[in-house]
Amino acid sequence: MINSTQNSAQFLEKSLHEKFVFYGKNAKEWMRKCVLLLPEINRLRIWEKKGFGSIYEYAAKLAGMSRNSVDEALRILRKVEDKPELRWVIDKKGINAIKPIIAIATQETANFWAEKAMEMSKNTLEVYVKEFKKAHMEEKNNESKFLPRKEFDAVPQAQNISMELDPEIANQLQKLKGQGNWNELMQKLLQAYQAQVEAKKPIPQENAKRYVPAKIEKYVLAKTNSTCAFPGCTKEYKYLHHTWRFALTKTHDPDSLIPLCKAHERMAHAGLIKNENQPPENWGIKLEADKTSEKWLKVDRWVAKHRESL
Numbered sequence: 001m002i003n004s005t006q007n008s009a010q011f012l013e014k015s016l017h018e019k020f021v022f023y024g025k026n027a028k029e030w031m032r033k034c035v036l037l038l039p040e041i042n043r044l045r046i047w048e049k050k051g052f053g054s055i056y057e058y059a060a061k062l063a064g065m066s067r068n069s070v071d072e073a074l075r076i077l078r079k080v081e082d083k084p085e086l087r088w089v090i091d092k093k094g095i096n097a098i099k100p101i102i103a104i105a106t107q108e109t110a111n112f113w114a115e116k117a118m119e120m121s122k123n124t125l126e127v128y129v130k131e132f133k134k135a136h137m138e139e140k141n142n143e144s145k146f147l148p149r150k151e152f153d154a155v156p157q158a159q160n161i162s163m164e165l166d167p168e169i170a171n172q173l174q175k176l177k178g179q180g181n182w183n184e185l186m187q188k189l190l191q192a193y194q195a196q197v198e199a200k201k202p203i204p205q206e207n208a209k210r211y212v213p214a215k216i217e218k219y220v221l222a223k224t225n226s227t228c229a230f231p232g233c234t235k236e237y238k239y240l241h242h243t244w245r246f247a248l249t250k251t252h253d254p255d256s257l258i259p260l261c262k263a264h265e266r267m268a269h270a271g272l273i274k275n276e277n278q279p280p281e282n283w284g285i286k287l288e289a290d291k292t293s294e295k296w297l298k299v300d301r302w303v304a305k306h307r308e309s310l
């Protein structure tokens, strides 16, 4: 008796939830369609002809839109007037999905950015745009030096890092540096740290289960102190990423397990990381996913799909 009551309560909850999800999804879709019509309705002043005091009143009464969302829709749609590819993304994913690329997309690159906006979350797209700008700037700098690339690479600019230290530690470091320079000392310390980490490097685990053994995890995280390994990223890691996809290798190899933040892990699975099978120091972003390694992409697509359904 108790069981059947429980069952029917569970059934009711499940069906209520499913209905809500279904209606919500449809509501969002219809709202996106309303948003896309706004500029034209505003331009032809249709709201006035229909007896409304303003476009805001029209949108509020007929579609429940707030003043802010009307302003934002008009502002953003003005910027994509000449970019039908981005309007298409708005129709599929909404205004928010293209916000990170509004300033960077041109008529010529709209197609490229629309594709990225479709396959990435807003957060991942923001990080990608940041890397993209950085890569673009570096390219420009290199060109303007009028030096062959190799030569330019050989003289990277020194960087200043300031840090707060306990007086005692500062003193000890000064002593260690002695008459030498900071660069040499830091290099020595780095090498000593790396040697210590490497000495404890575990052997790869083959025919493994999904779960990464504690020993391997500890080794991998020590290399970046639990920070994302993508060059320049200072976020805390969220995933241990297999650069050789685990689903295919069934191996946890300490050399190809890399701690990554959420955005960089998503980029890796979208096939957008350059030199992914080399150490992360050599990584960069790719403009196009590598369509030739179809075998890997199949796994990535599966991972992406699997995530969506979570």
Ligand SMILES: [Zn+2]
Pocket: 228, 229, 230, 233, 234, 235, 260, 261, 262, 263, 264
């Ligand atoms: Zn990162």
